[in-house]
Amino acid sequence: QGKLDEAEQIYIRALAGYEKALGPNHTSTLRTVDNLGVLYASQGKLDEAEQMHIRALAGKE
Template sequence: MALGPKHTSTLFIVNNLGNFYANQGKLAEAEAMYSRVLQGYKMAIGPELLYSYIPALNTMFAFGDLFSRTDHKDMAKVIYIRALSGYTTV
């Protein structure tokens, strides 16, 4: 049974691939994976639930970590705050 590229289980695996790239220092590849995951979750569960869905929040946190390793410290802060807000809500 094929789940498809927008299925939440597939997106979980893509998130893990992003983590793998980030751990290897392949930051551009990791960013692409995290972006894909967040867009996929937005389509799969809807934008209104994105900030209360733990897997999406975990991806946001990882995205924040990625930005904190680059010159995008301001973006990292914004993403961390969004993730924290979502975790607090949940």
């Protein structure tokens, strides 16, 4: 669980950087959002995972 928590913090920092530098709908930002959703699912944080996946899909439309 410790490594997953560490990965979560890394993804959150990366996401903030991508949003600031590239915007919320850039491919790299959305890929990070989706990856964070996968991570949340593996942690059992299903509500958070769903939110990330919905956001990623909405941004790709």
